[in-house]
Amino acid sequence: xxxxxxxxxxxxxxxxxxxxxxxxxxxxxxxxxxxxxxxxxxxxxxxxxxxxxxxxxxxxxxxxxxxxxxxxxxxxxxxxxxxxxxxxxxxxxxxxxxxxxxxxxxxxxxxxxxxxxxxxxxxxxxxxxxxxxxxxxxxxxxxxxxxxxxxxxxxxxxxxxxxxxxxxxxxxxxxxxxxxxxxxxxxxxxxxxxxxxxxxxxxxxxxxxxxxxxxxxxxxxxxxxxxxxxxxxxxxxxxxxxxxxxxxxxxxxxxxxxxxxxxxxxxxxxxxxxxxxxxxxxxxxxxxxxxxxxxxxxxxxxxxxxxxxxxxxxxxxxxxxxxxxxxxxxxxxxxxxxxxxxx
Numbered sequence: 235x236x237x238x239x240x241x242x243x244x245x246x247x248x249x250x251x252x253x254x255x256x257x258x259x260x261x262x263x264x265x266x267x268x269x270x271x272x273x274x275x276x277x278x279x280x281x282x283x284x285x286x287x288x289x290x291x292x293x294x295x296x297x298x299x300x301x302x303x304x305x306x307x308x309x310x311x312x313x314x315x316x317x318x319x320x321x322x323x324x325x326x327x328x329x330x331x332x333x334x335x336x337x338x339x340x341x342x343x344x345x346x347x348x349x350x351x352x353x354x355x356x357x358x359x360x361x362x363x364x365x366x367x368x369x370x371x372x373x374x375x376x377x378x379x380x381x382x383x384x385x386x387x388x389x390x391x392x393x394x395x396x397x398x399x400x401x402x403x404x405x406x407x408x409x410x411x412x413x414x415x416x417x418x419x420x421x422x423x424x425x426x427x428x429x430x431x432x433x434x435x436x437x438x439x440x441x442x443x444x445x446x447x448x449x450x451x452x453x454x455x456x457x458x459x460x461x462x463x464x465x466x467x468x469x470x471x472x473x474x475x476x477x478x479x480x481x482x483x484x485x486x487x488x489x490x491x492x493x494x495x496x497x498x499x500x501x502x503x504x505x506x507x508x509x510x511x512x513x514x515x516x517x518x519x520x521x522x523x524x525x526x527x528x529x530x531x532x533x534x535x536x537x538x539x540x541x542x543x544x545x546x547x548x549x550x551x552x553x554x555x556x557x558x559x560x561x562x563x564x565x566x567x568x569x570x571x572x573x574x575x576x577x
Contacts, residue, residue: 241422241423242341242343242422242424242425243422243425244422246425247334247341247343248334248426250391251389251390251455251458252569253457254391254571255572256292256517257292257572257574258293258295258576259288259292259295259514259570260294260326260568261284261285261295262329262363263278263306263316264278269323269354277324277556277559278309279555280551280553280555280556281324281556281566282310283551283552284521284551284556284566285310286312286314287521288516289311289314290549291516291517292313292516293315294314295570295576296310296316296317297321297330297367298319299318299320300319300320301318302316303317303318317370319363319370320359321359322349322358322360325385325561326566327383327385327567327568328347328384328385328386328565329347329360330364330367330384331368332345332424333373334424335573338573340373340571340573340574341373341376342365342367342374343423344364344368345423346378346381347361347363347383348361348381348407349361350383350406350444350445351404352406371575371577380423382402384568385445385450385561386402386450387420388450388454388455391458392489393428393489393490393491394426394428394489394491395420395429396432396453396455397431397432397449398431398434398449399413399431400433400434401435401445401446401447413431430484430487432483432484433476433480433483434447434452434479435447435452436448436473437473450511450564450565451509451511452464453511454513454515456498458491458493459489459493459496460498461498462499462500462539463477463484463498464477464509464510465481465499465500466502468503468504500542501534503534505531506525508553509557509561509562510522512561513539513563514567514569516549518545518546518547519548520547521549521551522539522549522563523550523553524550524553525552526552526554532550536550551563
């Protein structure tokens with residue numbers, strides 16, 4: 235695909251892959267009882283545990299509502315730095331900044347955020363997080379004509395983007411744009427040349443509290459041309475057939491360099507309480523959600539991820555409450571590329 239003149243891609247910008255070196259990680263602290271209800275205290279505990287796990291490998295910037303910095307500092311340990319900014323919710327992958335780079339120059343691709351198809355109100359502060367963080371870091375913020383959440387796509391940093399039709403083609407995001415027009419904007423703003431479309435995200439990722447099939451519930455990039463895909467082997471699972479459809483799409487696809495995909499399968503089990511695919515690739519580590527309590531699915535998933543990432547430390551974090559809220563460690567984090575100076 236060709237980029238349009240004067241777009242970030244035409245200027246030389248691209249979004250780095252998640253496995254490329256990080257300067258740190260951005261998170262958003264949960265602080266609204268009306269969103270979490272009785273789970274708020276447990277959500278704060280799990281967010282703090284994720285932040286502490288990541289902080290062993292890279293600094294964490296914890297955005298939090300004004301007046302919450304002391305609470306964050308008391309709950310988190312290690313290099314977790316509270317930064318007060320107005321927030322509505324706590325899903326940094328989706329409302330936070332998407333960083334792009336051209337050599338030593340960095341910017342933020344300013345995609346629009348509409349709270350997963352206008353599901354939650356208000357969301358005006360979350361819609362402004364990307365620009366506010368760009369201002370905080372002294373980076374250019376480049377407005378993009380597309381509603382897009384960070385959990386709905388992955389890039390390999392070499393020209394390929396993977397997403398799901400279930401999410402990006404949903405009428406509650408960009409009903410005025412065709413599939414081809416959406417792909418063109420992705421190419422223009424993220425420095426990609428090929429968009430690979432999988433049919434589905436997770437089947438539970440729908441309804442009034444869902445995100446309409448984000449890809450980070452079922453897949454994660456491992457390296458260029460290599461992905462990890464969750465596929466439940468048991469035909470009784472509602473995830474079995476969608477997983478097979480995603481596998482078929484991956485096997486038929488080619489990336490921007492013409493490579494077939496190597497697909498590493500992970501079977502989460504028919505009753506998995508968390509999405510093991512929803513993990514975060516920190517510097518030298520894989521931060522993985524687990525249900526805890528000696529769960530057999532946890533044991534098998536962690537062993538499989540150790541096979542897939544022999545050069546990274548596998549770090550389990552209890553995340554049942556985050557899963558109940560609709561996500562995992564990947565959903566609540568956003569990597570900051572190395573070379574950006576953090577506050």
